[in-house]
Amino acid sequence: MNKQSGTTTEDTQQKITRKVSVAVIGAGTAGQNAFRQASKIKDDVVIINEGFWTTTCIAVGCMPSKLLIAAADRAHDANNSSEFGIHATAKINGKQVMGRVRDERNHFASYIKKQVDSWPDHKKIAGRAHINKKGLIEVNDELIEAEQIIVATGSSPFMPEGWADKLGDTMLTSDTVFELPDLPKSMVVIGAGAIGLELAQAFTRLGVEVTIFNRAKRVAGLKDDDINNKAIDCLSHELTMHLGSKITDVGTKKNEGNEIAFVEYEDSAGESQQWQGEYVLVATGRRNNIKQLGIENLGVELDDKNRPKDLSKKTGQIGDLNVYIVGDANANIPLLHVASDEGYSAGNMVCENTEAAYIRPPATPFSIVFCSPQIVNIGRSLPDIQQDSSLEFVIGSASFDNQGRSRVMGVNCGLLHIYGCKKTDRILGASMVGPDAEYIGHIIATAITNDLCVKALLDTPFYHPTILEGLRTALRDVQYKMEIPFQSQDAQEDNS
Known part of the structure; x- marks a missing residue:
């Protein structure tokens, strides 16, 4: 790092408190994975973290929100079952609801804490890191020189000024x-x-x-x-x-x-x-937490939204610098499974374990909103597909308003669109609002990731009666529209 900043070892020798092969800044999902992987190969690895030593998902994200949703769903079912001949009114104890959310969240967090506690104390530094103009990491009363730096500082809620x-x-x-x-x-x-x-x-x-x-x-x-x-x-x-x-x-x-x-x-x-x-x-x-880090002192350029330029989406490396920005910090795809893969990959890359670093191809874009009905997006979006003049695509559709099992369950409101490519018989993407969307989304994401054709998906069994049969309806619609002579999607919709 000193070579990049133009300083010499003699200039900084007296100030440096320790030298390490790898410094990981941030102990969320990406940071912890990076630290674990790097530590398997290098002994002189440190991890620096400000705040809780757990993950955004467990502390303030996925898990507490799903705990709240679980309580809400039970209250909703109790209050809205009259159509089934069941009449009840839920008595909600708000203090108990919120208490369980925190208790169960802390239960999940305890597993992370146990893991962090098992790490050697001299490799963990609690405090706010800042990278100075010499490329050195300042934290508490330490000045650290790192050969490679992995930034995994996560994100924070964004709010309008004032x-x-x-x-x-x-x-x-x-x-x-x-x-x-x-x-x-x-x-x-x-x-x-x-x-x-x-x-x-x-x-x-x-x-x-x-x-x-x-x-x-x-x-x-x-x-x-x-x-x-x-x-x-x-x-x-x-x-x-x-x-x-x-x-x-x-x-x-x-x-x-x-x-x-x-x-x-x-x-x-x-x-x-x-x-x-x-x-x-x-x-x-949410916005990434790298604005105050001093990352620009390492030669990293940010755009007007604090997103790093020249970012490798496979490893998080910035150009040819010995700097990796992973997880929510890079503002690429702020999802736990992506942060986990990026941290794992970067942790191997910094130790030149490149074979293990490329553990998987770039993940198929996939997001789920856990409202009711659920909302999912997989693969390429419709506007992205429409802007690609080389594509001949069709939209297969399935309504869940009268879908058998959905109506049986009283959750019959929804719509699925699957975007299929006529030339390749492959799924380009999909968007859905409806019951069991999280499971339908996983099947479609698996099909895209593994390059399965529409026919192969239709050849698999769809058990009756399940909500997943709605996926088969949309796939059949894709297959039918692929077989008719191609015309613009607008024309197809006009004729439908």
Whole structure:
């Protein structure tokens, strides 16, 4: 690192407290995997971390949100089973609900803590790392020279400037919402992405009065208009959503001696409105945590959104630098399985174990939103496919509004689109809102990853009666449309 910064060993020798082969900054999913892999080959590896020594998924993400959703689903089933002849009203103990979320989260975290505790103490440094202009890592009272650096500093909730000061204690994020001691009476959720939808629906089902705002008339980042419209239709049965609205101000005010939050906004018709309630949950996405790290002092260039340029999506390496940025820190695909693969791969790369580093090809894009009905996107998006003039594609469709098992279960609202390539008989991508979407999505992702043709998928058994039979319906539609003479997709839709 000193050679890159133009300094000599003599210039910095007295200041350096230790020299290591590899320094991993950040102890989330990617960082822990990188540290474990590098430690198998190199003995002088250190890991530096500020805050909790666990993962975003376990502490504030996947696991606590799914625990909240699990409680919400039970309440929803109890309160909404009259069509089956079962009449009941759920009695919800908010303190117990939130207590279980934290207890079970801590249970999952204990396994990570046990693993971290097993690492040698001299290889773990708790503190905020900063890379100085000489390319050295400053942390606490140490100055570390590392031959290779892996940055895995994760991400944090993004919020508009000034909102934290204006909202004070009435503001929540996905990092703080699970610390609520009890269920609130009312809440507004800003953002209709994955985090916003999941939490808004869960709190709604647990008896909280929830309103969602989103600037775009879209949910879950859906890019297929038909799927987006269907998702809005399905979710609107229980969620109050103001889509296409613009937030103009936020703050707090006194109401009968209590401090409450307010949100001023313009609705989709351009009319000025105001919401008032207990909490404002800001779910406007997450941003990587590398802005204050000093990563530019290693020769790493960032774009205007703090995303590293010249990034290898296979290994996280930046150009030919001895620097790797993995997991949420690189702002590539902020999903746990991607962070895990990137950390594993980088941990091998820094030790020149390149065969193990390339453990798998780049993952097929795959995202799931665990609302009800679920939303999945797999492979290439519809706009991406439409922009590729070399492709002759068709869209196979299946509605779940009257699909057999879905109707039996009373979860019959949904739509699946599969984008098939006529020339190759392969699936290019898919988008879906509907029941069991997480499982249908996995099957489609497996087909894309393993280059399976549509016929091969249709040759596999589809057990009756299952919701997965809806996948067969969409695949048959793809196959049928592939067999007819090609015409533009617009024309096909017009004739359907």
